[in-house]
Amino acid sequence: MTVLEVQLTQAASPPEVPATTARALRGGDPAAFEGLVREHQDRVFDFCVRMLGDREEALEVVQEIFVSVHQALPTFRFDSKVSTWIYRISKNHCLNRLKYLARRGRGRSDELDGVSEEALAEAAGAPPRPDEALQAEAERALVQKAIARLEPDQRMLVALRDIEGLSYEEMVDVTGLPLGTVKSRLHRAREKLAEYLVQEVPGAESI
Numbered sequence: 001m002t003v004l005e006v007q008l009t010q011a012a013s014p015p016e017v018p019a020t021t022a023r024a025l026r027g028g029d030p031a032a033f034e035g036l037v038r039e040h041q042d043r044v045f046d047f048c049v050r051m052l053g054d055r056e057e058a059l060e061v062v063q064e065i066f067v068s069v070h071q072a073l074p075t076f077r078f079d080s081k082v083s084t085w086i087y088r089i090s091k092n093h094c095l096n097r098l099k100y101l102a103r104r105g106r107g108r109s110d111e112l113d114g115v116s117e118e119a120l121a122e123a124a125g126a127p128p129r130p131d132e133a134l135q136a137e138a139e140r141a142l143v144q145k146a147i148a149r150l151e152p153d154q155r156m157l158v159a160l161r162d163i164e165g166l167s168y169e170e171m172v173d174v175t176g177l178p179l180g181t182v183k184s185r186l187h188r189a190r191e192k193l194a195e196y197l198v199q200e201v202p203g204a205e206s207i
Contacts, residue, residue: 022078033073037066040083043164044090050159051094053148057101065093080173087166087174091156098152146196154189161186 017025017036024032044065048058068089076085147155160166160174171182 017082025073040086047090047159048094061093061097065090084170084173091174095152142200146200149196157186157189
């Protein structure tokens with residue numbers, strides 16, 4: 001196992017939209033849209049948390065993302081993967097929110113200050129709290145702290161490839177960058193993340 005595999009668990013990809021559902025979505029069917037949100041909201045939220053480092057900010061941005069998705073669906077031709085299209089919208093919202101927070105001088109607080117009480121409770125489950133679960137949650141928090149130290153574009157590439165599990169072709173679609181640029185920038189982002197992980201995660205250099 002390499003240092004980059006510490007707690008970078010890839011999410012399972014949701015199935016693509018069948019033709020009948022695509023027609024319903026373009027026609028504004030509320031039930032079809034609700035199903036689309038249910039199918040994608042967890043992955044979108046996870047991506048936003050990785051990008052923003054703050055669960056409250058991520059929750060707010062996820063709502064804005066699906067408003068944008070709803071508004072754009074009538075003109076979406078379904079000639080590319082819906083999941084990739086949603087990630088492209090998510091990426092734009094996250095980068096805009098990061099710029100907004102930077103202008104206001106606000107940092108990312110949730111995952112960056114250690115392990116929250118809520119996170120510890122989720123990790124521990126029913127009392128007594130298992131030491132292993134607490135340790136795993138602490139490591140996840142440290143990994144998120146290392147990810148948050150990356151530049152936003154680097155953070156995005158690591159999140160898309162190593163956490164969300166997108167292919168390079170899907171990343172090209174999301175970012176609008178040439179394939180070679182995606183690969184080279186991701187390589188540099190992984191190198192920088194590995195450096196940060198060695199600093200943040202005890203014993204990571206030996207993993």
